[in-house]
Amino acid sequence: MIQPSKPKGIFDRDVEWAELTQFAADERPGATLGVVSGRRRQGKTLLLYELARATEGFYFGATEATAAESLRRLGEALGAYTGAPGPLQLAGWGAAVDALLALGREGPVTVVIDEFPYLVRAARDLPSIIQHALTPGRPERTQSRTRLLLCGSALSFMGGLLAGSAPLRGRAGLELPVQPLDYRAAAMFWGIEDPLLAVKVFSIVGGTPAYRREYVQDDAPDGPEDFDRWVVRAVLNPARPLFREARYLLAEDPDLRDAALYHSVLAAVAEGNASRGGIAGYIGRKATDLQHPLTVLEDAGLLVREPDPFRSGRSSYRITEPLITFYQAVMRPAWTALEQRRGGDVWRRSKRRYTSAVLGPRFEEIVRQWTIRFADLDVFDGVVAEASAATVTDPSTRTSHELDLVALGEPPLGDGPRPLLAIGEVKWGRRMGQADLERLRRVRELLLRRPGFDTTRTRLLLASAEGFTEDLITSVATRPDVILVDPGVLYGVEDGFSTSLPGLGWQG
Known part of the structure; x- marks a missing residue:
């Protein structure tokens, strides 16, 4: 099956669309299961509806209803999709799941059940029924190529669907979170x-x-x-x-x-x-x-x-x-x-x-x-694996120093120290100057004595929405261990905010 192009009405979501179309186009025999989750308003329904339409698949949006009403609605939707003279009469959820698997007898068919938690709220055993339907060796599964996608917005429920001892653990071939757009x-x-x-x-x-x-x-x-x-x-x-x-x-x-x-x-x-x-x-x-x-x-x-x-x-x-x-x-x-x-x-x-x-x-x-996703690879002399805030204590003076940024490299394969690629301070409403850089330098000196971290490549990052003083810009022009970042750098704007102050961005 040729994977369909992403519809023009879907903004971004290239990775999610590629994963979904690859899952739907899988030609291998046997029904497969995928789980799509994410908070409401992220575009999950649009993605899955357009996927079903592009692959001529079946889409069913569940609602808050009793089990009997949901079965009746599903039977009506299946009857309309298959061209049957009337609604399919589904005796129970076991029969309903088998009817969905039967859609894939002739080839891969996308089947989307949106707002899956609504169905489970009325039929608590539905995940176990799906588990049984996807049992290896069961003819209804082996003779089907239904690509069943379960979608939901209740993250606490969806997160537990495949976790621990949950019935569907080990059954899914796709687990796709749909996150909010990055900045x-x-x-x-x-x-x-x-x-x-x-x-x-x-x-x-x-x-x-x-x-x-x-x-x-x-x-x-x-x-x-x-x-x-x-x-x-x-x-x-x-x-x-x-x-x-x-x-x-x-x-x-x-x-x-x-x-x-x-x-x-x-x-x-x-x-x-x-x-x-x-x-x-x-x-x-x-x-x-x-x-x-x-x-x-x-x-x-x-x-x-x-x-x-x-x-x-x-x-x-x-x-x-x-x-x-x-x-x-x-x-x-x-x-x-x-x-x-x-x-x-x-x-x-x-x-x-x-x-x-x-x-x-x-x-x-x-x-x-930005440090994790968008900074050039040479900015930190290594790949940033984690970035967080942190507190550094000074035992000699019994004081602590708050850091807005600690950028860590990938953990070593053995027992060696982990690369500490950068420490930083971030200010929105204040222009930063030499005093801010000096503070970071002193904190870095404290970290030189801390075990478990490799500080040989630790750089000092200052980020400000208001920019930087002229003396700071001049002083760091020849220092490769200092990084200055403003909103123009964060958004990759070459001719934007940052060009008004020469030397902003990576000082190399």
Whole structure:
């Protein structure tokens, strides 16, 4: 089977489309299973619907319904797809799965079951039924080339579908997560060319495609001077679907039952309380009581836990979805005023809070993503495998130093030290100078004595949205161990922001 080209209506997603079409075009005998997951609004349904259409396959979108109604709807859809004189009468889910496998008797057929968790909610044994249907040696499987794709947005459920002792573990030949667009792709999708404006917009809406199309009706800022007006009319406007989206993101996951607790945990993180102890203190709970809610938020894809590379057993939490951070920091404290359509007033008094709690931390995360995904290979004298924030302690003075970036190389094959490729500091609203570089140099000297890390190639990275002082630019012009990064460098803009200051980017 020739793999179809990606439809023009799908932005980016080249990797996902290639994986899906390769799975669907597999000519080998035997039915196969694939699992597609991702938070809502990422374009999963569009991808799978277009895949089914391009391969003349079968697509079924499940809804919240009883098992009997779902079976009836599936029978109607199968009858229409096969050209039967009427709906197929499905005696149960075992018969339904066998009917799906029967579609592939003559050759590879794409079969998509979208919103699979809805079906399992009404028929708890459905994963076990599919496991039995795909038993090796069973004629219904061996005589079929159905390419069955199960898709869902409940990440906690989908994540456990193939894990541990789950019935479908070991049955799937494809496990495809559909992630939000990265910050560069998001800027292209929104049609934003100015790097500073791109960071500001990404720090609110992130890389979720639907937030531009359906949720603000293609309303994008018309240049940097329009950003404040855009926030008021598109984000803080009760008439726009984006206004309540952050609340719905929590309400949609069935595992997030205690909404008040989860909102409080997210608010604590948005306020800068990244440790478990800090979160516990903010919400008035014991740290030991937070294991379950933190795990649930991680499983739902709303929080991520990042270990500190320099402090064993220590980690920090970060909100993955920018819109939730913006909601917790700016919208939730002023919800009544926003519902009364006083968005302009709320935004005017919230700008400082937006900068410190939303924009600054997201800019730091963009810099970390740049080090892993977009920096040229020679920038760090090695491949960056991990990038995170960290804390370095100085035993001699009993002080600690916060680092916005620690870039680690790939772990060694043996027991040798791991390459520490760079340490860095990131600032959104301040021009950086010699004092910032000197601070990093002192921290690097502390790390020279730390076991387990190879610091022979450690470079010093300074990233600023406001640029750098002239004396700093001059002093590092001949220093290959210093990297200066601005938004133009982050977005790969050759003739953009960074050209106004010579010497920005990699100093080699």
